Amino acid sequence: MFRRQRGTPATIVPYPDGPLIIRGDFELRTPDGEPIDPGRETIALCRCGRSAVKPFCDGTHKKINFRA
Numbered sequence: 001m002f003r004r005q006r007g008t009p010a011t012i013v014p015y016p017d018g019p020l021i022i023r024g025d026f027e028l029r030t031p032d033g034e035p036i037d038p039g040r041e042t043i044a045l046c047r048c049g050r051s052a053v054k055p056f057c058d059g060t061h062k063k064i065n066f067r068a
Helices: none
Strands: 011-014 020-023 040-043
Touching: none
Parallel strands: none
Antiparallel strands: 011 020, 020 040
């Protein structure tokens, strides 16, 4: 399991027509409350709904011309 440094406030940046970029100290969980190990300190979360690796972004938004 990835270990991140604690204490760095989380920031969430929505990229235009792309993913949500999350950096810092955060916890990612399933709808049932189970933790998801992101494997890194910075992640990109899918907003288009078409990623093959949900909840993470895989770049599909570019292929389908997603607009937010």
